[in-house]
Amino acid sequence: MSWRILQITKPCTLKIKNKQLLYVPQEEEEISFPLEDISVLILENRQITVHNILLAELAKHGICLFSCDESHMPCGAYFPFLSYYQSSHMAKLQIEMRKPLQNRLWQELVRVKIQNQALCLKILQRQGVEKLFAYSKKVVSGDKGNIEAAAANHYFKMLFSSFSRKNDEDLRNVFLNYGYAILRACIARSLVGVGLLPCFGLHHANMFNAYNLADDIIEPYRPFVDFSVYTLFQENSIENINTQYKNQLVRVLTKQIMIEESEVTVLKAIEYTCQSLAKSIKLKKNVLVLPYFLE
Structure with missing residues (x-):
């Protein structure tokens, strides 16, 4: 069962590599997280780049993605489209x-x-x-x-x-x-x-x-x-x-x-x-x- 809630607060690039979310900050070391462990991903910084292939994988794994506005309040959500078979x-x-x-x-x-x-x-x-x-x-x-x-x-x-x-x-x-x-x-x-x-x-x-x-x-x-x-x-x-x-x-x-x-x-x-x-x-x-x- 997915359990991890990730809150991204610094400028970075988010990628997908070997079924893991790859966090690539501008001034720190890269960190990876297994997609199967993630339930929620919150993008708080306005300078975050997300690759489209990552969005597709987030949807496949049922991960809820939040985007935040200039006041750092959640303003949008992205989740799987028609994920139920009926x-x-x-x-x-x-x-x-x-x-x-x-x-x-x-x-x-x-x-x-x-x-x-x-x-x-x-x-x-x-x-x-x-x-x-x-x-x-x-x-x-x-x-x-x-x-x-x-x-x-x-x-x-x-x-x-x-x-x-x-x-x-x-x-x-x-x-x-x-x-x-x-x-x-x-x-x-x-x-x-x-x-x-x-x-x-x-x-x-x-x-x-x-x-x-x-x-x-x-x-x-x-x-x-x-x-x-x-x-x-x-x-x-x-x-x-x-x-x-x-x-x-x-x-x-x-x-x-x-x-x-x-x-x-x-x-x-x-x-x-x-x-x-x-x-x-x-x-x-x-x-x-x-x-x-x-x-």
């Missing part, structure tokens, strides 16, 4: 999925998201845990009462002091958005890997959004990023988002969590969740497998 069949089933099933799946995603928010507060010894557990029990099919929004409002008030998700200048939001972007692209990769189209969501339906389905599936995974961001700000006097902090945010993907009574990494759990979504669509019933914090 892609057209799965896409047809996805498009034909009935609204009641979509509503039940969204209900489950929201319910588990709120429970993970409660567990996040509990582990961090913050207040407001019981109210979130109560919110999770009120979520109905399709979350028609928009309990998700009410729970999120309460959750962030309890997690951070003097905080608003709408404040783009708050460094905590910068950190959250970076972590969420990494999760989102990894989820999109896994969705494509099981033959689903990320543009067609269960709840999210923005016609300009190519990742509506990824934005649905990410919901129960967000609290893992929240936990890491809270911990980073508690342990450090942070003035900007540097390479060291980004490395720690990316390591959310290797965090051990629970899914189906098994202890796995977030990255592996994402695969299980996307596989269970495809199974739900095939069977036309909710058999979603979703993650939880290890307590």
Whole structure:
């Protein structure tokens, strides 16, 4: 199983040699990494040259490639095209999925998201845990009462002091958005890997959004990023988002969590969740497998 997450921060050339990624920096020695060990590759520096043959091999090995903008935030993702052997069949089933099933799946995603928010507060010894557990029990099919929004409002008030998700200048939001972007692209990769189209969501339906389905599936995974961001700000006097902090945010993907009574990494759990979504669509019933914090 691939496990390595590579973050490239210096000017270099990336090549392929003997089924290995060859990192050729301008002023340092070359380093090689077996492609089969790599799950995610993040290109942060603007002066990185990538050979086309490497892009093809990344796709063959199911490696998710991120590109970053001038502010070093992920702005694009590259992953395998039609990597599932029944892609057209799965896409047809996805498009034909009935609204009641979509509503039940969204209900489950929201319910588990709120429970993970409660567990996040509990582990961090913050207040407001019981109210979130109560919110999770009120979520109905399709979350028609928009309990998700009410729970999120309460959750962030309890997690951070003097905080608003709408404040783009708050460094905590910068950190959250970076972590969420990494999760989102990894989820999109896994969705494509099981033959689903990320543009067609269960709840999210923005016609300009190519990742509506990824934005649905990410919901129960967000609290893992929240936990890491809270911990980073508690342990450090942070003035900007540097390479060291980004490395720690990316390591959310290797965090051990629970899914189906098994202890796995977030990255592996994402695969299980996307596989269970495809199974739900095939069977036309909710058999979603979703993650939880290890307590």
